[in-house]
Amino acid sequence: xxxxxxxxxxxxxxxxxxxxxxxxxxxTFSLAxxxxxxxxxYSVQVPLDPNDPDAREAAYKRALQQILxxxxxxxxxxxxxxxxxxxxxxxxxxxxxxxxDDETLWVLLDGAAIEQVLRRSAMPVWxxxxxxxxxxxxxxxxxxxxxxLSAEPSPGESPLSPQQQMRERIKRVATARGLxxxxxxxxxxxxxxxxxxxxxxxxxxLTASRQYNASSVLVxxxxxxxxxxxxxxxxxxTEPRQWDGEIEDAIxxxxxxxxxxxxxxxxxxxxSVLLTVSNVNSAQAFAAVQGIIDGLEMIDAYTVDTVSxxxxxxxxxxxxxxxxxxxxxxxxxQLRRAPLxxxxxxxxxxxxxxxxxxxxxxxxRP
Numbered sequence: 176x177x178x179x180x181x182x183x184x185x186x187x188x189x190x191x192x193x194x195x196x197x198x199x200x201x202x203t204f205s206l207a208x209x210x211x212x213x214x215x216x217y218s219v220q221v222p223l224d225p226n227d228p229d230a231r232e233a234a235y236k237r238a239l240q241q242i243l244x245x246x247x248x249x250x251x252x253x254x255x256x257x258x259x260x261x262x263x264x265x266x267x268x269x270x271x272x273x274x275x276d277d278e279t280l281w282v283l284l285d286g287a288a289i290e291q292v293l294r295r296s297a298m299p300v301w302x303x304x305x306x307x308x309x310x311x312x313x314x315x316x317x318x319x320x321x322x323x324l325s326a327e328p329s330p331g332e333s334p335l336s337p338q339q340q341m342r343e344r345i346k347r348v349a350t351a352r353g354l355x356x357x358x359x360x361x362x363x364x365x366x367x368x369x370x371x372x373x374x375x376x377x378x379x380x381l382t383a384s385r386q387y388n389a390s391s392v393l394v395x396x397x398x399x400x401x402x403x404x405x406x407x408x409x410x411x412x413t414e415p416r417q418w419d420g421e422i423e424d425a426i427x428x429x430x431x432x433x434x435x436x437x438x439x440x441x442x443x444x445x446x447s448v449l450l451t452v453s454n455v456n457s458a459q460a461f462a463a464v465q466g467i468i469d470g471l472e473m474i475d476a477y478t479v480d481t482v483s484x485x486x487x488x489x490x491x492x493x494x495x496x497x498x499x500x501x502x503x504x505x506x507x508x509q510l511r512r513a514p515l516x517x518x519x520x521x522x523x524x525x526x527x528x529x530x531x532x533x534x535x536x537x538x539x540r541p
Contacts, residue, residue, distance in 0.1 A: 217286035235265040238282040245353035248434020301438035306390035313372035325361035352430035436502040446496030497533035
């Protein structure tokens with residue numbers, strides 16, 4: 176229990192004890208991954224007009240526009256005069272290129288240089304570590320044909336089937352927005368069915384989503400040819416949302432929502448935040464919380480400030496301060512905002528906050 180652990184910390188340096196305990200827990204517990212690194216975030220395949228003498232330069236410009244949509248998190252980035260003015264010579268950011276299929280050009284751009292320009296101009300930057308979303312999509316094809324869309328085609332399914340076309344639609348938009356998504360396996364460990372999705376048994380879906388290490392869940396109920404009747408429910412942390420429309424609409428709204436929470440001005444200064452997590456009443460809970468904190472790539476540095484009873488207080492340095500940290504923590508299903516400040520219950524250790532330090536209070540939920 177943490178009460179025994181806090182007594183041990185009184186005899187030894189708290190940080191060393193925390194690290195030792197966490198390493199031991201790694202041998203016993205499997206911790207969920209909070210985010211995945213998007214591969215190919217700065218590479219894109221764009222049309223190449225063989226009849227245009229300036230085709231390559233036009234392709235470079237189009238490639239840069241698509242990359243800016245991904246890295247800023249905004250579809251408007253491709254048409255922003257302000258952003259276009261920051262990149263007057265797209266060719267300068269091209270690292271590699273090669274011909275693609277069907278009169279296209281594959282282009283790899285210099286991500287570090289692009290982010291540097293955006294940061295200098297205080298533009299939003301959404302990093303490559305992004306939450307993974309699992310998609311549970313139930314489709315009513317009509318005439319009694321219903322199914323749960325899976326990642327793998329069913330036996331005998333045609334490559335031109337409506338199901339495969341739907342998968343391609345999802346992949347096309349998710350790739351354009353730099354959004355990691357996953358469909359469930361055709362046979363799931365939890366035996367989730369069409370009825371679970373269509374009937375609104377979303378608690379089962381949220382539980383089943385843990386096997387995919389997903390930070391957010393998008394649930395869709397679709398009727399073929401009746402987009403106005405499509406319904407979407409989005410779950411991330413404690414903020415469920417409801418949408419309607421086609422698959423493309425839902426994926427774009429998903430990207431807009433996550434970017435709005437996770438993309439921050441590149442010149443945001445580093446700030447100190449005191450984060451207290453309560454209800455950490457077992458070694459397993461401690462390992463889970465520590466795994467969440469260690470998995471936050473946007474953190475510059477952190478220390479364990481105090482361990483007392485069932486609460487842990489971290490001192491975290493992060494660009495964007497408490498607002499950015501809370502936006503990320505709110506996506507974690509295992510954490511929720513504490514109804515009352517947990518800070519007064521921390522009698523041990525240094526109490527005064529660093530000048531200008533903000534405080535956040537969360538509860539751990541197994």
